[in-house]
Each structure stands twice: as structure tokens, then as C-alpha cells.
Amino acid sequence: MAKILSQKFYDQMKKLEPRYPNKVALLLPALHQAQEESGWLPPEVMEEIGEYIGIHPAQVREVASFYTMYNLKPVGKYHLKVCTNVACCLRGADEIVEHLEKKWNIRCGETTADRKFTLMEEECLGACGTAPAMMLNDDYHENLDIPAIEKIVAGLA
Amino acid sequence: MHPALEAETLYIQHFRRRDEARPLDYYLKQMDGYTALAKALKMAPDQIIDEVKKSNLRGRGGAGFPTGMKWGFIPKQSPKPKYVVCNADESEPGTFKDRDIMRYTPHLLLEGMAIAGHAIGAKVGYIYIRGEYTREAKLLDQAIDEAYAKGYLGQKILGTDFSFDITVHRGAGAYICGEETALLNSLEGKRGEPRVKPPFPAQAGAFAGPTVVNNVETLADVPFIINKGGEWFSRLGKVERSGGTRLISVSGHVKKPGVYELPAGAVTIRELVYDICGGILGDKKLKAVIPGGSSAPVLTADEIDVVYDIEPLMKIGTMMGSAALMVVSEDYCMVKLIKRITKFYAHESCGQCTPCREGCKWMEDVLHRIEDGHGREQDLALLLDIADNINGKTLCALGDAAAGPVSSFVRKFKADFEAHIRGKKCPNA
Numbered sequence: 273m274a275k276i277l278s279q280k281f282y283d284q285m286k287k288l289e290p291r292y293p294n295k296v297a298l299l300l301p302a303l304h305q306a307q308e309e310s311g312w313l314p315p316e317v318m319e320e321i322g323e324y325i326g327i328h329p330a331q332v333r334e335v336a337s338f339y340t341m342y343n344l345k346p347v348g349k350y351h352l353k354v355c356t357n358v359a360c361c362l363r364g365a366d367e368i369v370e371h372l373e374k375k376w377n378i379r380c381g382e383t384t385a386d387r388k389f390t391l392m393e394e395e396c397l398g399a400c401g402t403a404p405a406m407m408l409n410d411d412y413h414e415n416l417d418i419p420a421i422e423k424i425v426a427g428l429a
Numbered sequence: 430m431h432p433a434l435e436a437e438t439l440y441i442q443h444f445r446r447r448d449e450a451r452p453l454d455y456y457l458k459q460m461d462g463y464t465a466l467a468k469a470l471k472m473a474p475d476q477i478i479d480e481v482k483k484s485n486l487r488g489r490g491g492a493g494f495p496t497g498m499k500w501g502f503i504p505k506q507s508p509k510p511k512y513v514v515c516n517a518d519e520s521e522p523g524t525f526k527d528r529d530i531m532r533y534t535p536h537l538l539l540e541g542m543a544i545a546g547h548a549i550g551a552k553v554g555y556i557y558i559r560g561e562y563t564r565e566a567k568l569l570d571q572a573i574d575e576a577y578a579k580g581y582l583g584q585k586i587l588g589t590d591f592s593f594d595i596t597v598h599r600g601a602g603a604y605i606c607g608e609e610t611a612l613l614n615s616l617e618g619k620r621g622e623p624r625v626k627p628p629f630p631a632q633a634g635a636f637a638g639p640t641v642v643n644n645v646e647t648l649a650d651v652p653f654i655i656n657k658g659g660e661w662f663s664r665l666g667k668v669e670r671s672g673g674t675r676l677i678s679v680s681g682h683v684k685k686p687g688v689y690e691l692p693a694g695a696v697t698i699r700e701l702v703y704d705i706c707g708g709i710l711g712d713k714k715l716k717a718v719i720p721g722g723s724s725a726p727v728l729t730a731d732e733i734d735v736v737y738d739i740e741p742l743m744k745i746g747t748m749m750g751s752a753a754l755m756v757v758s759e760d761y762c763m764v765k766l767i768k769r770i771t772k773f774y775a776h777e778s779c780g781q782c783t784p785c786r787e788g789c790k791w792m793e794d795v796l797h798r799i800e801d802g803h804g805r806e807q808d809l810a811l812l813l814d815i816a817d818n819i820n821g822k823t824l825c826a827l828g829d830a831a832a833g834p835v836s837s838f839v840r841k842f843k844a845d846f847e848a849h850i851r852g853k854k855c856p857n858a
């Protein structure tokens with residue numbers, strides 16, 4: 273099978289290998305690294321990871337599907353995860369979600385037709401003192417309100 | 430200013446700099462960086478454990494277990510390697526203090542882990558950090574590189590025979606991975622499902638070796654204890670059997686949310702809300718507080734004259750948990766709030782134990798229909814019954830964490846639920 277994962281992936285894994293007593297422990301780091309490269313985890317990628325670690329692809333999938341951060345289907349270019357847990361809810365996170373749902377005419381969990389935006393409801397992000405908070409791809413945005421979110425979204429090409 | 434704010438603090442003055450750059454320089458110059466490790470390496474492991482016992486340091490992750498005692502459970506001899514694992518999952522809703530430690534004083538954590546390693550005879554440490562904290566993971570990696578470059582980590586540390594390695598291991602979005610045995614499974618590349626105990630991590634933890642699992646703040650406290658002594662640390666606390674200061678995360682309807690540092694047991698919840706956090710947003714009336722992360726049973730506005738510490742809160746049927754106080758003002762719907770909390774536990778239940786998997790979802794459904802105005806009179810008894818059938822009947826404490834809030838909300842805010850059921854809608858809507 274032709275390799276999909278990059279040399280960088282394999283270099284990174286080589287570096288991490290001596291840090292763990294066995295190779296299976298590399299599974300979460302491998303999934304992170306692979307997702308960074310492809311934006312999500314297609315079955316072929318999980319198969320390649322399984323082959324590298326020496327476990328069945330079903331085991332890779334079993335683990336990957338347990339964790340919400342691993343995307344088992346493609347997501348938009350901009351992945352917005354708005355926290356709606358207690359502290360954010362108390363500070364108006366619901367209105368932000370509603371606003372974005374209306375604006376893009378999608379529901380939470382969906383991606384816009386042009387594949388630009390994916391909107392998700394998120395559990396507590398550990399930013400409750402600066403609520404409401406969200407993640408935009410890997411970055412945090414805090415102290416949100418509707419004008420702030422409008423400004424952030426307007427800046428996304 | 431409240432007098433408790435004038436007490437000695439260990440962290441907050443360093444957080445206030447809001448500076449993440451080159452933490453080692455600052456740590457060495459301003460915080461006696463790595464002098465505790467040098468001192469600890471001259472002490473016998475048992476001496477270190479004794480000092481930590483004397484300090485009355487109790488775990489900052491949630492359960493408040495005495496740290497010195499936990500370290501003492503690690504067998505001296507072990508055919509398998511031993512491990513120090515730092516719980517940086519910080520996933521209990523309402524908690525955001527460990528993030529500041531990792532951002533502004535990451536070397537405190539690294540030094541604390543190395544000292545713990547020497548105390549229990551471990552050469553390897555992992556920091557299991559929640560996946561969302563990408564920035565904090567990067568900052569930790571940089572701090573670890575700095576420490577290796579200067580010989581505070583790696584082989585033959587500070588010219589001794591002690592070696593210690595630390596690796597940052599990122600989680601991937603699962604609340605349950607904050608539970609220590611789920612965390613260990615996740616570290617091993619498995620699904621984050623809690624294990625059957627015993628064996629406890631002290632006997633068979635990471636990769637089946639004896640393992641200490643401690644919260645970020647717990648480990649970051651250790652260099653202070655070694656440098657200034659267990660007794661000194663113990664005396665920082667204002668109540669018995671609770672040493673040191675506490676980093677408290679305050680959120681919700683207060684004027685000044687944020688991380689505060691106060692001596693353990695120095696204030697009541699009322700003082701915390703009104704004197705320290707500036708009172709309620711918009712000068713509204715207080716409706717409720719959730720004192721220890723969303724897993725803690727709720728308190729009404731009449732119950733806030735309790736001292737904010739582990740044992741006083743336990744005595745009134747709730748818990749300090751991760752010291753995350755969430756404040757709710759008079760006009761927020763309590764049914765909506767507990768529905769949201771329960772939805773969280775239903776979503777995060779790993780599904781291994783039937784009472785938790787089925788019960789959390791069932792409670793969520795019942796709360797949902799009450800919120801929507803389709804509730805029935807008998808639903809309140811039903812909720813209490815489901816909660817009772819989850820509590821204490823699961824492998825890990827997630828079940829209790831879901832059940833406690835539901836029964837406390839139903840018991841303490843019964844009128845709010847009844848108004849939804851009788852009026853067939855939310856009275857605030």
C-alpha cells in the first residue's frame with residue numbers, strides 16, 4: 273500500500289518512540305499528528321497508523337472513535353467549537369450558537385455547503401473565567417459576544 | 430480589601446505578569462527555581478515523603494486525598510518501572526486554574542514532578558494534558574526543552590545519579606480521562622475507560638508499574654514544601670488538616686470572575702462572592718452556587734456562610750472538588766441549568782456501567798421534558814429515584830458526579846421544577 277502519511281509524521285513518531293515502553297502508547301500522538309496533516313482521519317490513514325504501530329485497523333478506529341477531537345469525517349476549513357457548558361451558558365453562549373446557526377443556516381454538528389465552516393457545541397474548555405469561550409481550529413477565543421464573534425468570522429477568508 | 434487577600438501567596442503574583450516568554454529565566458531569578466530539586470536530591474526519599482505528609486497538602490484534582498500518604502503507598506521495590514503522572518486534563522466544568530500554572534510557571538510543575546520521581550523511585554514522568562490545551566502543551570514542551578538544556582531533566586541531574594524524563598501526552602477530548610485510571614488507559618493508547626480497582630495505580634498504574642497520579646497544582650506545590658518546609662506550608666492553611674493556598678476558579682454571574690489564590694479555608698463562600706469577586710453581576714440577588722465544579726451538589730443563597738474548604742463543605746453535603754465556584758443569579762432558570770449539566774454527564778459517560786450509561790441519559794430526557802413544559806408531577810420522584818440508583822453503583826465517580834447535582838437541584842429548588850410542570854412552560858420565558 274502506498275503511504276499517505278508524510279515523512280514528517282514518521283520522523284515525529286521516531287522521536288517519540290523511546291519515550292514510551294511500548295508502541296501502542298503512540299496511538300494518540302499518532303492520531304493527532306495524522307489529523308494535523310489531513311484535517312481528519314480517513315480509513316486509509318487509520319489503516320496506515322495501525323500498520324505502523326502493529327495493531328489491527330479496527331483497534332485504531334475503536335480508540336479514535338472514543339475521543340471527540342478526532343474527526344472521523346471531514347470538517348470545514350474553519351472548525352468552530354463553541355462551549356455551552358455551565359459557565360459559558362450563564363454568560364450567554366446559547367445566543368452565540370443560535371446566531372451562528374441562523375447565519376449559516378446549519379445546525380450544530382454540521383458543515384456549510386461550501387465546506388468553509390463547521391459548527392459544534394463543545395463541553396467546558398477550561399476558560400470559564402473568560403466565558404463565553406470557543407475554539408477556532410486550534411486557537412481559543414474568549415469573552416465572546418455577538419459583535420465579537422461577527423468580527424472574528426468576518427476575518428476568515 | 431478583604432484581609433485574606435493580604436495573606437502570603439505562592440502563584441498569583443507570577444500569573445499577574447501574564448508573560449509566557451522564557452519561563453526558565455524568570456523561574457531561576459525570581460522563584461528560586463530548581464533549588465528545591467537540588468535540596469531534595471540530598472534528602473532520602475522517605476524524608477521527602479515525610480515533609481509532604483507534614484505539609485498537609487491535599488490533592489487539588491478533586492478528591493482532596495493527602496498527597497504524602499499517596500506517595501507512601503508506592504512500593505519501595507518493584508520489578509516494573511515506576512511512574513509519575515501529572516493529571517493536566519482540567520476537564521471538570523468550571524475549572525481553569527491549572528492552565529495558568531502551565532502558562533506562567535511551567536517549571537514549578539516540572540520541578541515538582543522530578544522531586545516526586547526521586548521520592549518514589551521513578552525515572553519517567555508523563556504530563557497528560559487535555560487535547561484542547563494546544564498552546565499550553567507547546568509551552569510545556571518548550572519549558573521541558575529548556576530544563577533538559579540546563580540539566581534539570583534528563584541523565585544525571587545536577588551531578589547526581591538521579592535521572593528523570595518528562596513527556597507531554599495530549600488527550601483528545603474526553604472528560605472521563607480526568608479520572609485517573611481512565612487517564613492511564615488513555616496514556617497507554619486505549620479508550621479512556623476507568624479500570625476496576627483494586628489494583629490501585631500505586632500498585633499497578635501506567636504500563637502496569639506503580640504510579641503516582643497527581644493534579645498539576647498538587648505537584649507545583651511540592652517545590653515550595655521542600656524549600657520552606659512542610660510545617661510552613663501547613664501553617665499557610667487556616668483550617669485543620671488542610672495546608673497551603675488554594676487556586677480557586679470563579680465563574681458565572683460575578684462581577685470579577687477569574688483565578689484567585691487564598692490560604693486554604695480563609696474565607697466563606699459569601700466573602701468569596703461579595704468581598705473578593707465584587708458581588709453579583711448587575712447587583713442582582715444570588716440564587717445558587719455550585720462550589721466545586723459541576724459535579725458538586727448545589728448550594729442555595731442561604732447556605733453560603735460556610736467556610737470554603739474541603740471538610741466544611743463535605744459536612745453540608747457538597748464538596749470542594751477542584752475549587753471551582755460557579756455563581757448563579759436570581760433570574761437564571763435552574764431547570765435549564767441542571768438539564769445542561771446532566772446532558773454533559775450523559776455525553777461523557779464512557780458507557781461501561783449500566784446505571785451511569787442509562788441513568789444519565791434518562792435523567793437528561795426527564796429534565797428536558799420538564800424544561801419544555803411536558804413534565805409530570807411524578808417526574809421529581811422519578812429523578813430522585815434514578816439518581817439514587819446511580820449513586821455509588823458505578824466503577825468510577827462519574828456516576829456520583831451526575832447523580833449528586835440532580836438530587837440536590839430537585840430537593841433545593843423544588844418550587845422551580847413544580848412551576849415548570851404546573852405552568853407547562855418555563856416561568857421566566
Ligand SMILES: Cc1cc2nc3c(=O)[nH]c(=O)nc-3n(C[C@H](O)[C@H](O)[C@H](O)COP(=O)(O)O)c2cc1C
Nearest residue numbers: 488489490516518519520607608609643644647826
Ligand atoms: C470523572 C472524573 C473526572 C476527573 N477529572 C479530573 C481532572 O480533570 N483533573 C484532575 O486533576 N483530577 C481529576 N479527577 C480526579 C482524579 O481521578 C484524581 O483523583 C486526581 O488526579 C488525583 O490527583 P490529586 O491527588 O493531586 O488531586 C477526576 C475524577 C473523576 C472521577
Ligand code: FES
Nearest residue numbers: 355360397399400
Ligand atoms: S464552561 Fe465554557 S469554558 Fe468552562
